[in-house]
Amino acid sequence: MPYSVAVAGASGYAGGELLRLLAAHPEFEVTTVTAHSNAGQPLIAVQPHLRSLAHLTLVETTAANLAGHDIVFLALPHGASGAIAAELGGGTVVVDCGADHRLTDADAWARFYGGEYHGAWAYGLPELVHADGSKQRDHLAGVNRIAVPGCNVTAISIGLAPAVQAGLVSAEDLVAILAVGPSGAGKSLRTNLLASEVLGSAYAYGVGGTHRHTPEIVQNLTLAGGTGTTVSFTPMLVPMSRGILATATARLAPGSTLESVRAAYDAVYGDEPFVHVTPAGQYPRVADTIGANTALVGLAIDETAGRLVTVTALDNLVKGTAGAAIQSTNIALGLDETAGLSVNGVAP
The missing domain is CATH 3.40.50.720 (NAD(P)-binding Rossmann-like Domain)
Incomplete structure (x- = not known):
């Protein structure tokens, strides 16, 4: 039955x-x-x-x-x-x-x-x-x-948690900028979600630590082992009906390398059916996740800034x-x- x-x-x-x-x-x-x-x-x-x-x-x-x-x-x-x-x-x-x-x-x-x-x-x-x-x-x-x-929370947490858990980055001073589709705001009629307002434009909302997903992100990354976790999270509404592309960065711990970062992510996600790390030098597109229960994660090191950069794509509705x-x-x-x-x- x-x-x-x-x-x-x-x-x-x-x-x-x-x-x-x-x-x-x-x-x-x-x-x-x-x-x-x-x-x-x-x-x-x-x-x-x-x-x-x-x-x-x-x-x-x-x-x-x-x-x-x-x-x-x-x-x-x-x-x-x-x-x-x-x-x-x-x-x-x-x-x-x-x-x-x-x-x-x-x-x-x-x-x-x-x-x-x-x-x-x-x-x-x-x-x-x-x-x-x-x-x-x-x-x-x-x-x-x-x-x-929350859908934004999922994108940021999946993108950063393995590095936090492995001690490869500091959980303080996390920064995440997300491009998100308006379906995440629900189906209610609102002027700022009309096609004439969204098409051909992009704008930030929930600026300055005011977005409701902020404490949930901190909660998850603290659970992953972060101490003093802080995140500056800014979503931007873009003209795609569904999907999230989250670019998140974190300060590297001394001695962290791209090789050690990739090893940590492979250890966490290597056997996961729905979270996949993209090959070195390749970064995910939202289009590749639409309709699927997948999250795709790309990894890079910004040597000049001393920061890990993660790019995570997923379908916010799946x-x-x-x-x-x-x-x-x-x-x-x-x-x-x-x-x-x-x-x-x-x-x-």
Whole structure:
């Protein structure tokens, strides 16, 4: 018998991507899809690309409609997941694609998000290396509550964590500049996300340490062994519908070389199905990750500045959200970690 699955927030971009991937999962069957303003409409009316799920109708997002499923994916706005999740029983695996259960520090939640703090769940970035060399994957087996990372956080954490863990860079004075597609901001109508505002332009937002993903990045890189971790993180909206290209730099520790850096990354990611380090001198493109649950990492040393440079590409809706959710759920349930997920992107 397949696991019964409900997706809350199924009319949005993250919810739609969850459904696209779940439709091909050999062990999961989507039986319920929920929405807010779109409740009552056929799913196909708001997600017309999901032809195999045309039989589903969106219902209201309530705990009652989500209860009774084996797995519930919450693709809801920040602040909306906590209350609903609290009403779902322990027999259901609940996966939150929002921010409500990511942060372990209640004060950080208050500063960057505000509202009620609902506590931290098992963190859904399996490849994140810890200071002792273990992986976050070890903390996902058998859990029934999973917090999916922020998409920008995933790109920066994957790019820098191995070097931090190996002591090859300082965790102080980390800098990350990201080119991101507007789908990461959700489907709500906003003037700054209109095509006429985005096409032919690029602009920075969340400048000066104000972006909500900042404390989550610090949390991850501290877990990787960083001391006094600080990050200056600036995302830039660029005219691609989906994807992230994260260029992150860190001060090299004395004696660190490109060879020692590559050895550290190969040790952490060499056997990972979804995180791949590109060959020396080659750097990833966002285009090569679209539609796939992959993160590609390129490495360089800026000898003059004495800094490591990492370039990480991923699809914000797959490895950055929906793919990570499904990958982590597979681990929690003891299934093949790669079930329902592809490493092959879409080109051109």
